[in-house]
Amino acid sequence: MLNISEYSVELVKDPFGILDGKRYEFILDLDVPDDDELYSENGVYARVIFSVADSGSRIVKYELRERSTDRYLEIDLEDEELAAFAQFCKEELESGADVE
Numbered sequence: 001m002l003n004i005s006e007y008s009v010e011l012v013k014d015p016f017g018i019l020d021g022k023r024y025e026f027i028l029d030l031d032v033p034d035d036d037e038l039y040s041e042n043g044v045y046a047r048v049i050f051s052v053a054d055s056g057s058r059i060v061k062y063e064l065r066e067r068s069t070d071r072y073l074e075i076d077l078e079d080e081e082l083a084a085f086a087q088f089c090k091e092e093l094e095s096g097a098d099v100e
Contacts, residue, residue, distance in 0.1 A: 002038070002081055003031040004088060011099050012049065021053025023060065024099065026089050029067070038075055043067030050089040057093075059086050 012023035026048040032039045045067055049060040059082060064073040077085070093099075 002036075002077075002084070005029045005031045007088075007092070009089075009092065009099050019051075020055075021051055024050045024052070024089070024093065026050055026085075026092075028085065028088070038064065038073070040066050040073075042069055044073065046085065048085055048089060050086070050093075052090075052093060057086070057090050059089070 006029040008027045010025045012025050014023070026046075028046040028048060030038075030044045030046060032044050038044055043066065044064060046062055046064050048062045051058055051060045062077070062082070062085065064075055064077070065071060066073060
């Protein structure tokens with residue numbers, strides 16, 4: 001399982017009011033075990049776009065990147081990992097995360 005060591009969150013602005021609800025961009029720094037296929041000596045982070053609307057909250061998009069090179073990693077997360085990310089994002093926003 002992936003552990004989130006640090007994170008930042010930012011409101012994604014929608015100047016034209018096209019999007020339903022609000023979108024947030026989370027940058028999640030991940031602690032990845034050495035034996036995981038996602039492991040990189042350079043570190044790994046996830047960029048997660050999280051939607052909050054009247055109909056509920058969900059991950060709209062995510063991508064995994066190597067920390068020091070910012071190289072995109074073509075690896076899909078497992079359903080339980082995505083569910084854990086979604087739960088983390090939801091809880092942080094509900095607890096009043098410092099949104100920039």
